Amino acid sequence: xxxxxxxxEDAVVDLPTPRGNLRAVDHVDLAVGAGRTLGIVGESxxxxxxxxxxxxxxxxxxxxxxxxxxFDGQDLTTLxxxxxxxxxxxxxxxxxxxxxxxxxxxxxxxxxxxxxxxxHLELDLAQARQRSVELLTAVGIPAPEQxxxxxxxxxxxxxxxxxxxxxxxxxxxxxxIADEPTTALDVTIQAQILDLLAREQQRRHMAMIIITHxxxxxxxxxxxxxxxxAGRVVERAPTPALFKQMRMPYTEAxxxxxxxxxxxxxxxxxxxxxxxxxxxxxxKGCSFSPRCRYSAGRCSTEKPRLSxxxxxxxxxxxxxxxxxxxxx
Amino acid sequence: MLFFVARRLLYLVPVLIAxxxxxxxxxxxxxxxxxxxxLGDQATPENVAALRHDLGxxxxxxxxxxxxxxxxxxxxxxxxxxxxxxxxxxxxxxxxVSFELMILAELIGLAIGVPLxxxxxxxxGSAFDRFMxxxxxxxxxxxxxxxxxxxxxxxxxxxxxxxxxGYVPFTEDPVANLxxxxxxxxxxxxxxxxxxxxxxxxxxxxxxxEDYIALAKAKGLKPSRILFVHALxxxxxxxxxxxxxxxxxxxxxxVIVESIFALPGIGRLLVGAxxxxxxxxxxxxxxxxxxxxxxxxxIVDLLYxxxxxxxxxxxx
Numbered sequence: 001x002x003x004x005x006x007x008x009e010d011a012v013v014d015l016p017t018p019r020g021n022l023r024a025v026d027h028v029d030l031a032v033g034a035g036r037t038l039g040i041v042g043e044s045x046x047x048x049x050x051x052x053x054x055x056x057x058x059x060x061x062x063x064x065x066x067x068x069x070x071f072d073g074q075d076l077t078t079l080x081x082x083x084x085x086x087x088x089x090x091x092x093x094x095x096x097x098x099x100x101x102x103x104x105x106x107x108x109x110x111x112x113x114x115x116x117x118x119x120h121l122e123l124d125l126a127q128a129r130q131r132s133v134e135l136l137t138a139v140g141i142p143a144p145e146q147x148x149x150x151x152x153x154x155x156x157x158x159x160x161x162x163x164x165x166x167x168x169x170x171x172x173x174x175x176x177i178a179d180e181p182t183t184a185l186d187v188t189i190q191a192q193i194l195d196l197l198a199r200e201q202q203r204r205h206m207a208m209i210i211i212t213h214x215x216x217x218x219x220x221x222x223x224x225x226x227x228x229x230a231g232r233v234v235e236r237a238p239t240p241a242l243f244k245q246m247r248m249p250y251t252e253a254x255x256x257x258x259x260x261x262x263x264x265x266x267x268x269x270x271x272x273x274x275x276x277x278x279x280x281x282x283x284k285g286c287s288f289s290p291r292c293r294y295s296a297g298r299c300s301t302e303k304p305r306l307s308x309x310x311x312x313x314x315x316x317x318x319x320x321x322x323x324x325x326x327x328x
Numbered sequence: 329m330l331f332f333v334a335r336r337l338l339y340l341v342p343v344l345i346a347x348x349x350x351x352x353x354x355x356x357x358x359x360x361x362x363x364x365x366x367l368g369d370q371a372t373p374e375n376v377a378a379l380r381h382d383l384g385x386x387x388x389x390x391x392x393x394x395x396x397x398x399x400x401x402x403x404x405x406x407x408x409x410x411x412x413x414x415x416x417x418x419x420x421x422x423x424x425v426s427f428e429l430m431i432l433a434e435l436i437g438l439a440i441g442v443p444l445x446x447x448x449x450x451x452x453g454s455a456f457d458r459f460m461x462x463x464x465x466x467x468x469x470x471x472x473x474x475x476x477x478x479x480x481x482x483x484x485x486x487x488x489x490x491x492x493x494g495y496v497p498f499t500e501d502p503v504a505n506l507x508x509x510x511x512x513x514x515x516x517x518x519x520x521x522x523x524x525x526x527x528x529x530x531x532x533x534x535x536x537x538e539d540y541i542a543l544a545k546a547k548g549l550k551p552s553r554i555l556f557v558h559a560l561x562x563x564x565x566x567x568x569x570x571x572x573x574x575x576x577x578x579x580x581x582x583v584i585v586e587s588i589f590a591l592p593g594i595g596r597l598l599v600g601a602x603x604x605x606x607x608x609x610x611x612x613x614x615x616x617x618x619x620x621x622x623x624x625x626x627i628v629d630l631l632y633x634x635x636x637x638x639x640x641x642x643x644x
Contacts, residue, residue: 088545094546101539103540106561106562119550153638
């Protein structure tokens with residue numbers, strides 16, 4: 001993991017709940033190089049949002065994080081609050097899932113942009129205003145001057161997400177974490193927002209983590225993909241390698257669950273049967289084994305480790321991987 | 329915005345009419361005929377009948393109401409048959425006292441309640457938060473007459489720092505005026521802060537859970553800016569409401585506190601009118617106070633729009 005901009009090492013997030021300890025993130029290792037894109041994929045509740053909050057050091061107050069989060073040579077888990085604050089918004093930015101709730105409803109778009117710029121960059125109000133207009137233009141918002149005096153509710157969801165992206169880009173971050181950036185948006189807007197993110201990433205040479213439940217989002221837009229299940233990374237590979245040959249049955253099931261255009265209408269969607277395990281009652285074996293059609297033998301008694309396949313970049317945690325050359 | 333104000337103003341008309349009807353009907357239903365009250369025990373039935381006729385009391389209630397309303401619309405609220413003072417004179421003499429008391433009490437209540445609420449919300453669940461929330465509960469259950477007497481005992485009797493009762497107009501001697509006002513205002517303020525603090529605290533705790541606060545933190549904003557700009561502004565709607573209600577209520581005078589501290593405010597005027605069965609004063613004052621309350625709520629509505637753009641633009 002040398003030379004990585006961000007590396008997460010053995011991260012564990014525990015959340016105390018009335019039903020007992022909930023392990024949201026379970027020994028996760030990840031790395032993103034400068035200018036690279038990582039996709040984190042998994043269904044709801046698999047811990048991907050908690051992982052992103054752990055990277056940002058924005059976990060709920062009661063959550064406990066262990067492990068290391070090295071960003072730009074500094075371990076964020078041991079950084080003082082003030083140093084962390086100077087980093088957030090400056091070189092480490094985030095776009096949240098729901099633009100309806102992530103912008104402050106009582107502050108103007110201009111205020112929310114300018115406050116970020118003035119917090120981190122030495123610009124006077126006129127310069128910060130000018131920069132805000134440029135940012136809004138860059139994210140494709142028409143009449144940017146007028147938007148500055150408008151409030152979030154006066155904009156559509158897609159426009160608000162563009163504003164949120166402009167806020168995230170405002171100080172030229174080195175890493176942008178996009179946490180389900182299109183989930184709350186209309187399908188027609190989703191591609192536009194993803195393309196916008198990809199374009200700005202190229203232009204600004206920043207690294208990006210796209211968190212999503214949709215394998216279709218990461219295909220062709222990321223350099224590497226990590227698939228998460230029940231708090232663990234269960235498969236990790238360069239994107240082309242993963243889509244050429246997925247080894248982990250969960251990844252395969254996730255892909256099969258995507259609606260496709262070429263099947264006849266009214267064909268039932270192959271959903272993954274069963275539900276993710278209760279995270280307060282961890283299983284002894286592989287967390288996916290109860291739902292896995294390949295499950296056999298030690299799958300239910302022993303946890304498979306994330307280990308390399310034929311190539312060192314392709315890692316998966318499975319005792320009965322899908323054989324090379326078959327499947328997708 | 330202009331349209332918003334005009335629409336809210338239009339809403340006021342039916343409310344004020346309803347208030348005037350209620351005031352008039354309730355005052356009319358009070359036992360004791362006004363004519364008897366004026367003439368006393370020795371009145372002959374003929375005298376009473378004649379006076380009733382003069383006062384228009386023999387007319388049906390709706391006619392009397394319309395007559396009363398007609399005079400009010402011309403600015404004539406009636407005249408006390410005891411002192412000869414018009415309602416308008418009596419009220420405008422007393423209003424400055426109650427108004428000053430109200431302003432000072434609210435300022436004290438807000439000065440204690442708001443910082444405590446912010447501090448508690450920022451450290452929700454901490455020992456400090458639990459202690460202050462508990463204290464607020466305790467203060468909420470202390471009646472004003474008790475805290476008034478305790479304050480008088482402490483500051484007037486023991487420490488001899490402040491006068492216990494009395495009043496000097498602000499225009500005559502500002503310092504003496506404020507010295508007379510401190511204890512009554514403190515008594516009311518001590519009753520106001522727990523409500524202010526509890527409402528604002530819970531609204532702020534809710535606001536601090538919002539996504540936009542997480543984003544504000546992710547933007548690297550200073551904690552003070554997150555607390556005072558991003559969290560306080562959207563949380564202050566309920567605060568404005570209860571402050572408005574408190575102010576509206578105190579415009580009507582603080583009956584108990586004004587009585588204890590011998591302040592010649594609206595509250596004492598009302599109590600006096602009730603004791604002397606001065607129905608004209610009672611009716612007029614209640615109507616004016618109710619109108620003040622309604623108008624205060626109108627101002628609160630306008631403040632909502634200032635605080636929350638979604639209300640201003642008719643979205644919420």
